[in-house]
Amino acid sequence: MELRQIHYFMAVAAHQNFTRAAEQVHVSQPSLSIQIGALERELGTRLFDRLGRKVVLTQAGELFRVHAERALRELDQAAQVVHELLGAKRGRLVVGTLSTVNSYLIAPLVSRFKQRFPDIHLQVHAQPSSDIVSGLLANRLDIGICLLPLTHPHMTTIPLFEERLALIAPASMSIGTVRTRMQDLARLPLVLMPVDYCLRKMVEVECAKAGVHPQVVLEMSSPEGILQAVAEGTGATILPELYVRSRLPATRLQVIDLYDPTPRHMVGLAYLTKRYRGVAAEEFAALCQRTMRDLQSASSPTLTAGYPTDLSGRTPLRSTPPKRRPLLRSGTTLKVRRRVG
Numbered sequence: 001m002e003l004r005q006i007h008y009f010m011a012v013a014a015h016q017n018f019t020r021a022a023e024q025v026h027v028s029q030p031s032l033s034i035q036i037g038a039l040e041r042e043l044g045t046r047l048f049d050r051l052g053r054k055v056v057l058t059q060a061g062e063l064f065r066v067h068a069e070r071a072l073r074e075l076d077q078a079a080q081v082v083h084e085l086l087g088a089k090r091g092r093l094v095v096g097t098l099s100t101v102n103s104y105l106i107a108p109l110v111s112r113f114k115q116r117f118p119d120i121h122l123q124v125h126a127q128p129s130s131d132i133v134s135g136l137l138a139n140r141l142d143i144g145i146c147l148l149p150l151t152h153p154h155m156t157t158i159p160l161f162e163e164r165l166a167l168i169a170p171a172s173m174s175i176g177t178v179r180t181r182m183q184d185l186a187r188l189p190l191v192l193m194p195v196d197y198c199l200r201k202m203v204e205v206e207c208a209k210a211g212v213h214p215q216v217v218l219e220m221s222s223p224e225g226i227l228q229a230v231a232e233g234t235g236a237t238i239l240p241e242l243y244v245r246s247r248l249p250a251t252r253l254q255v256i257d258l259y260d261p262t263p264r265h266m267v268g269l270a271y272l273t274k275r276y277r278g279v280a281a282e283e284f285a286a287l288c289q290r291t292m293r294d295l296q297s298a299s300s301p302t303l304t305a306g307y308p309t310d311l312s313g314r315t316p317l318r319s320t321p322p323k324r325r326p327l328l329r330s331g332t333t334l335k336v337r338r339r340v341g
Contacts, residue, residue, distance in 0.1 A: 003075075005039040006068050008032050009047065013065050014138065016054050073139050077276040092121045093280050096132035097145040099223050100163075100199075100243035101267060105145070109291045113284055120280050128221075129198040136272055142281050145288065147198050148266040158269040158285065160292050165203070165263040167256040168227065168244050169236040179257040182210035189217040189235035191226050199265075203238050206263040227253070238263065242295075 004025075011021035012032070022029040040047050047061035057065060080091065097106060106124055113122065127135070133150065135141035150157050167185070169175055185207060192214065193200040207214050217235050220226050223243065230237050231252040244255055269285050271277060 001039065001042055002035075005035050006072065008035050009039060010065070010068060010072065012036060012048065012055060013057055013061065014140075016056060018055065019053075069139060073275070076139070080276055080278045091278065091280060092123070093284060094123045094125070094140065094142050095144070095284065096125050096127050096135050096141040098129060098132070098147070098267065099126040100240045101145055102126040103243050104246040104295065105288070105292060108295070109284075109288055112287050112291060116283060116287075117280050130196070133270070136270060139272075139275070142271065142275075142277070143284060144270040145267065146270050147202075148268040148270075150270055154273055155270055156273045158289070159266055160268045160289060161266075161296060162264050163240045163242065163267050165206075165238050165258065165265070166241040166244065167236055167258050168230055168239055169254045169256060170230055170233045171252055171254060172233055173236065173254070175254060175256055177256070179259055181260045182206060182258055182263070183212055183260070185210075185214060185238075185258075186212045188215065190214050191218045191220065191229050191235045191237045192216050193223075193226070194219045194221055197221065199239075202265050203263065206261060209261055 008021065008025055008027075011024045012018060015021045015024065018033055018036075019029050022032040025032065036047070043060070043064070045060045046058050047064055048055040049058055102124070110122065110124065113120075125135075125141070129146040132141065132144040132146040133152065133155070136144050136155065137152070145160070148157055148159060167175075167180060167188075169188075192203060195201070195204075204214065218229060220229065223239060224247065226237050226239065227244065227247055229235070238258070241255065244253070269288060271281070271285075
C-alpha cells in the first residue's frame with residue numbers, strides 16, 4: 001500500500017467523482033483509477049460502488065476512510081513536529097477565509113506572515129463559512145476565518161471582530177436618506193446570496209426581526225458579482241461594509257446605514273481543538289488578530305454613524321440628517337434580471 005493511493009482514495013471519497021478527484025491530486029483520471037483498483041485488490045474488497053459518473057463508499061470504504069483520515073493526520077502532525085525542530089523554516093499552512101474578509105484582511109496579513117516565515121508554503125482559499133467548517137473537520141484546512149458562533153464540540157474559536165452590514169444601492173436608485181430602517185427593505189428589490197449561504201441566512205433572520213419579507217430578484221454566490229449587478233441597477237443588496245468599501249468606485253454605489261436593528265455578525269478564527277498546531281499556525285492566528293486591530297484603527301474615522309461615506313472614505317459635510325423622502329420616486333421602474341440559482 002502506497003501513501004499516494006491513500007491520498008487518491010481520500011480525494012475520490014470527498015468528490016464522489018473520479019474526474020474531479022484526479023484534478024485535485026493532479027494526475028490523469030485513468031492513472032487514478034488504476035491506483036484505486038490496485039488498492040482495492042490489495043485490501044481484497046471494493047471500496048467504492050460505481051453509480052454512473054458518481055461513486056459512493058461501500059461499508060468497507062467507510063471503515064477504511066475513518067482509519068485513513070487518522071493515519072494521514074498523524075503523518076501530517078509528525079511532519080509538523082519535525083518542521084518545528086527546524087525552527088518553522090519549512091512546511092505548509094492551509095487557511096480558509098470568507099470571500100468578503102479576503103478582500104481587505106488577507107493581503108496585509110499574508111505580507112506580515114511571509115516576512116516572519118518566508119519559506120512556509122501558505123495556501124489561502126476563499127470559501128463560504130460552511131465550506132470552511134467542513135474543510136477543518138476533514139483536515140483539509142489548518143485554520144479558518146469564518147462566521148461565529150460555531151457550536152461544534154471539536155472546534156475551538158477565537159472572536160476577531162464584529163462585521164457591520166450595510167445597504168448597498170446603485171447610484172441611480174433614489175433612496176432619499178443617509179440611513180434607513182430594516183423595515184424599509186420591503187420596498188426594495190434585492191440581490192442576495194443563495195439561501196444556503198450563512199450570510200443570506202443571517203440577512204433573513206434580521207429581516208424577520210423587523211417583520212420584513214425580502215423581495216429577492218436575483219441570487220448570486222459571488223460577492224463581486226452581486227456588487228456588479230447592483231452597480232448596473234438590478235437592485236440593492238446587503239453586504240459587509242468594509243468589504244464594499246474595498247471593492248468598487250464610489251461613483252457607482254451608495255453605502256447606506258441600516259438600523260432598527262443594525263445587522264452585524266461576528267467573524268473569528270476556528271480550528272480543530274485536538275489538531276496539532278505548530279509555530280506557524282499559532283503566529284498566523286496572532287498576526288490575524290493584530291492586523292485586524294490595525295485595520296479597525298485605520299478605518300474608524302471613515303466609519304461614521306448616520307452618514308454614508310463613499311468608497312474612498314470621504315464623508316459628506318452635513319450637520320443634521322436630511323428629511324426622509326420616499327425610498328422610491330413615484331413612477332420609478334427598476335430593471336429586474338431573471339432569478340438564478
